[in-house]
Amino acid sequence: MDGLPAPVPEGVSVAEATAFARDNSGHMAMFLYANPRADQVNELAEAWDLHPVLIEDLINAGQRPKLERYGETLFLVARAARYVDKTEEVDFGEFHVLLRPGAVAVICQDDRWISAPATATVDEDNVDFGDRERALLADQTLLRMGPIAVVYMLLDTIVNGYGPVLRGIAHDKEEIERQVFSGDISVAERIYRLSREVIEIQQAITSMTDAVDMLRSGTDKQAISQELLMRLDAVADDLTQAAAKTAMLRDALTQILSVNATLVNQRQNEDMKRISGWAAILFAPSLIGGVYGMNFEIMPELSWGLGYLFALGLMLALAVMLYLVFKRSKWI
Structure with missing residues (x-):
């Protein structure tokens, strides 16, 4: 063709x-x-x-x-x-x-x-x-x-x-x-x-x-x-x-x-808030425990029969109070 x-x-x-x-x-x-x-x-x-x-x-x-x-x-x-x-x-x-x-x-x-x-x-x-x-x-x-x-x-x-x-x-x-x-x-x-x-x-x-x-x-x-x-x-x-x-x-x-x-930045900020909140909650009992752990001779609470329970209660109260504050602020 x-x-x-x-x-x-x-x-x-x-x-x-x-x-x-x-x-x-x-x-x-x-x-x-x-x-x-x-x-x-x-x-x-x-x-x-x-x-x-x-x-x-x-x-x-x-x-x-x-x-x-x-x-x-x-x-x-x-x-x-x-x-x-x-x-x-x-x-x-x-x-x-x-x-x-x-x-x-x-x-x-x-x-x-x-x-x-x-x-x-x-x-x-x-x-x-x-x-x-x-x-x-x-x-x-x-x-x-x-x-x-x-x-x-x-x-x-x-x-x-x-x-x-x-x-x-x-x-x-x-x-x-x-x-x-x-x-x-x-x-x-x-x-x-x-x-x-x-x-x-x-x-x-x-x-x-x-x-x-x-x-x-x-x-x-x-x-x-x-x-x-x-x-x-x-x-x-x-x-x-x-x-x-x-x-x-x-x-x-x-x-x-x-x-x-x-x-990612937002998630990192949220993580830092949670870490900071829990660090503060744990710091308050540690501070009280550290003071009482100094074992100075002149400390009124050392001779108090309820001093030990009072210290534990104070630690717990501070921790609960800080937890509620951070929870309300949405840090944790």
Whole structure:
């Protein structure tokens, strides 16, 4: 069918597949690398004559989301995310996309495709795609739009994955709120850890927004069909909404931390009041006992038959009186 990618024999090199797409109008070469080896990256770099700095980025990974141009090659870094509820951590996956006329390469840097199950394994002989990746390979209408359509599908899949992450964080935020008001003293550490995850996802979303904006308004805009440009606009809108939700979560966690600190101070003040009250109650009998324990020779009560009972009664009376005073003042 006209416009559909024609099958290429297995075992052809990157250079041969790229040349095939270049020499056959309406076709493209698509390379998907799962857990790529250094020799695979070097083969791609040689076939596409990639810049040395770009080759270094591909091999070393650990890049922030960005969009850069190296000659006729666009280099996109995107970070997918999934939320691990058990550990309350955001698990990021890094993807590199190389885009040039008639060809696109997607490199998975973290051994797992975006929508693949968390337990999926990736090796060079068994590529375990998720539902979204399978949909990409089966969507001939989208593939007709060229290599930029692959970039759109990747971005759309990644951005759609931010929604469940933010919902998971919001759910744990609600649990933390209940934990704070229940008086759990260990909640502060949980707040700090979740805040750190929110900051990381916020940085990823902000960088992704900048990359998508550059892709929409860059020099390659004329090569993007109007329909695909509208789809990229929808991705940008989704990123804007995700950024707003992330900012709200970060502000909410900051407020929760402040409330928790206030409650902790209040509980500490109440504890100090109780300690001070009981210390005063115990101090009065100790003071009387200490005076009588001096055993001076001239003490009228020493020769009094009821002196011992009088001292005990005085101790008890003072203790009861102080207890009632502190109880009325809500110190104990």
